[in-house]
Amino acid sequence: MGELKYLGEQRYEGLDEISAIARAIGWGASDILRSFYRGEPSTGNLNIQEKTGGPVTAADLAVNAYILEKLQASIGIEDFGYLTEETYQSQTSLPIDHSWVWIIDPLDGTRDFIDKTGEYAIHIALVHQGRPVLAVVAWPEAEKLFYAIKNGGTFEETRDGSTTQVQVSDRNSxxxxxxxxxxxxxxxxxxxxxxxxxxxxxxxxxxxxxxxxxxxxxxxxxxxxxxxxxxxxxxxxxxxxxxxxxxxxxxxxxxxxxxxxxxxxxxxxxxxxxxxxxxxxxxxxxxxxxxxxxxxxx
Incomplete structure (x- = not known):
């Protein structure tokens, strides 16, 4: 992997390669969640635990472990910090002492996941000095993945790898x-x-x-x-x-x-x-x- 650099004035070098890695991980995480969502025998029981901040399931934990393992195997831990919903309480100190920090929600919308609305997602973001510069949002049940790089636009990717740039509406009233x-x-x-x-x-x-x-x-x-x-x-x-x-x-x-x-x-x-x-x-x-x-x- 090439070197990741901040060039100043909100310009970055090396994010394209990292985005491709994050998108592949997003699709892999989607497959795991969909397997749990459908109750496939290979994934086992959801094992729902009601906690103060909301429910946590075996799916949250499995996808969290998968994303961390894949990201760290691809880009390492020396140059990046990692902050996730399932591991932040085990951090020795916050904020994480890195300029580049991955912020991850392995299952956003756990209640919707449990209630079977289909409206759950995976969030993977890379922030630099407190601001996001790379993002992936996967919507498993829609079989879509949205991704963005700072100053590069937002794109929707489908299972076959085709991409379309997306833009908000022009409604102005x-x-x-x-x-x-x-x-x-x-x-x-x-x-x-x-x-x-x-x-x-x-x-x-x-x-x-x-x-x-x-x-x-x-x-x-x-x-x-x-x-x-x-x-x-x-x-x-x-x-x-x-x-x-x-x-x-x-x-x-x-x-x-x-x-x-x-x-x-x-x-x-x-x-x-x-x-x-x-x-x-x-x-x-x-x-x-x-x-x-x-x-x-x-």
Missing amino acids: LADLTLVVSRTHRDQRFNQLLQQLPCQNQRAVGSVGCKVATIVEQKADVYISISGKSAPKDWDMAAPELILTEAGGKFTHVDGQPLKYNQGDVNQWGCLIASNGHCHEDLCDRIQQILAQIDQNA
């Missing part, structure tokens, strides 16, 4: 935008926000990766995350963020600030807005106003 929302993870404050937004079209989709895939396929335009007692984690957002932004969208905190990863706290607190970008600032302003009013009346 708040009232015309469609929100992609969760079936669960919706508290009273979030529901109050949804009721007062000018965009009332909604589409229910599970995993964050699947939500963002829905936006880059122009079937929706906006995703909103508001933390309550808990918050989404680095591995929920890192890969989907780059998939969206390289397809022309925007993904920020509600105040317009960028997300940062591998900062020590894996939680992404606050209100996060992902959109097709055309009304992003207006949408953020409107959401800030509505939330301020909701909190004032609480």
